[in-house]
Amino acid sequence: MKSKLTLRLDDSLIKRAKRHAKRKGTSVSQMVADYFALIETEEPSSAIQELPPVTASLAGILKNKNIGEEDYKKHLEDKFLT
Template identity: 35%
Template sequence: MNKKLTLLLDETVINQAKSYAERHKETLSGMVEKYFKYLTAKNPNKTKVGIPQEIEELVGIIKIPGSLDIKKEYRRHRANKALHE
């Protein structure tokens, strides 16, 4: 049984969605229904990207001090790189 659902969306989003639906020969209702089904599926077919074993083995081999200021180090690296270009 189909029921009516009213949504309040930004006009630009609606227009973009209408254009998309038209290009893909779909209806907005069909698109929304598919999206809701996807969101609420118990076992959605999501592709998990695994970490290659070679990379997994590298985890933890470098010890980084907790006091390291990553942003400061990055700026230092960029300045150093600019000097050598």
């Protein structure tokens, strides 16, 4: 079943949304529906809550760190070669 939803937005935002939808060959309604479907799938799952406490406490610890392959190689060299 489809229902109507009214959104109150700035006129300039509505115009931009309509232009974007036209360029993409879709409707503003479909863009909003796609967005809501996307954010529904991105919500944090309860998987972290099911992890053992030690593992759960480490989840996301490196989220904002810039660690690359070279850092990992150096860690292994330090650990096993010195």
